[in-house]
Amino acid sequence: MSVDAHKETLGFQTEVKQLLNLMIHSLYSNKEIFLRELVSNAADAADKLRFEALSDDALYEEDGELNIRVAFDKDAGTVTISDNGIGMNREEVVDNIGTIARSGTRKFFDSLTGDQTKDSQLIGQFGVGFYSAFIVADKVTLRTRRAGLGAEYGVQWESAGEGEFTIETIEKAERGTEIILHLRDGEDEFLNGWRLRNIISKYSDHINLPILMAKEPVPNEDGEIDEADQGDETVNKATALWTLAKNDISDDEYKEFYKQIAHDFQDPMTWSHNKVEGNLEYTSLLYIPSKAPFDLWDRDRMHGIKLYVKRVFIMEDSDQLMPRYLRFIRGVIDTNDLPLNVSREILQSSKTIDTIRAASVKKVLSELNKMAKNEPEQYAEFWKEFGQVIKEGPGEDFANKEALAKLLRFASTETGSQEQTVSLEDYVSRMKDKQDKIYYITAESFAAAKNSPHLEVFRKKGIEVLLLSDRVDEWLTQSLTEFDGKHMQSVAKGDLDLGELEDEEEKKAHEEIDKNFEDLVERVKKTLDEKVKDVRITHRLTDSPACLVADHYDMSANLERMLKAAGQEVSGSKPILELNPEHPMVAKLKDEADETRFTDWTSIIFDQALLAEGGQLDDPANYVKRINELLLKIA
Incomplete structure (x- = not known):
């Protein structure tokens, strides 16, 4: 089969086309980095050959001296970067050059704004790599052969960066990769040996193998060039930094x-x-x-x-x-x-x-x-860039849990801001006298956490609560259960116990109220039997009629929703409904004798509590119907 029979034209992955277009326009003000990227890739290819040759010395073939070579041709308008590293076979060329085989690429492109200045910063996060060649070139030719394969297994890849590329089998005697950049009009500055040397010195001086270039011809006093003094020279320090x-x-x-x-x-x-x-x-x-x-x-x-x-x-x-x-x-x-x-x-x-x-x-x-x-x-x-990843730490690294806890930052009711600036040390330093717990709430958004009815008594008493709304926070609180000897306590789980933050008079008053509402609690519990684990009077609310809490050892409602959204099967647990005895709706419910209206009011209070903590109604149409009927009666 002839070499020509192996030639084919393929289309770029959609993301590659977008990246090429963005690369050309966004990085044009810093276009010299193309040389840094291609030299770096060449160094990686040499490193990979060194490693593979440890178990197969034959991969060096006849040339064991690894190097990178940079050359230019003014007449042809090309710059060539070549290496004698590991090289690639045909499949590797298609996989590595024709596609961006990285998960997260879609998210990267979704984050682009169209603002060239901002998008150029995103390019930095992505890593420019091989595609940086198209910043200065309107056509790129790549010729490569993997070490250990015969010369007939060479591969040539070529593209103008406009949607497709050609790939064909060629003869290539030397192992490694050669990239030929056909420069755009106006890029003649890179057809200059001193300019290329300057870029290499600036960006690639500490590549730990020699970067070779042809010596610049220097005429003697008579203006003549000594041909014997020509050849290659190393233009970098070639010392690992x-x-x-x-x-x-x-x-x-x-x-x-x-x-x-x-x-x-x-x-x-x-x-x-x-x-x-x-x-x-x-x-x-x-x-x-x-x-x-x-x-x-x-x-x-x-x-x-x-x-x-x-x-x-x-x-x-x-x-x-x-x-x-x-x-x-x-x-x-x-x-x-x-x-x-x-x-x-x-x-x-x-x-x-x-x-x-x-x-x-x-x-x-x-x-x-x-x-x-x-x-x-x-x-x-x-913290803005990496805070959510650091929050994974306490669950993974028990040995460094204490050090990690000191690095954590949160939003809190003290600052009222969405910015995560409060450390656990800050929180402990502001704790009330006799306060022995660090209080927090988890929710699917900052607004949901900040406006949660669970915070009402804490605001009334001036007790700071950490507002946790990152997805990772649910896992963080599973592993980070205390700090500086203070227990971490969710304000939405278990029975509220403020300990010594409540005086004896308050406790006695609460006990009296609980007795007065025992009948109501039983009636509500019977009405909501299929929906709740328990019903009780609460003293954590000041403005809302009711709230839902998870039992102490149960999964939080927010975590349950997250797992279900991720497609996991969650058996779930019934919540506990807590009623505010001082709220007019609860007082009206206590006095309601009509069983139908009692059921309607009870269902509405439960559904509102579910909505307030970010849940979804099983039967929203029925909820709307009940609300409308009650509004009409009031009207």
């Missing part, structure tokens, strides 16, 4: 290295560079991004940490190196205490990795704690 001493690295170098390894467009928020020596030797360089990546909520995508052994890249899989609640961390860990042929299976049972992971987590949490104390405004920005 993390191996250098901190004092030898500038902030700008740290920032550019982050952008290279994270494929990010923005500076990191902060970083931590540590060298550990002793029984265990390793170096870690860990970054906290300034913006959440687009796939932050994909808990299975753990790609932030690159693991090196003796400066040889092993894998990019932070699952073994960071817990899932720190999946946004980017960086490098390099150790001398693992075998070069270490596998994922070995990592899972490695005490060395366990020790490195534990120390790295403590380092990240320590950096966040310092930021929270010394730079509260910066920490507030961090």
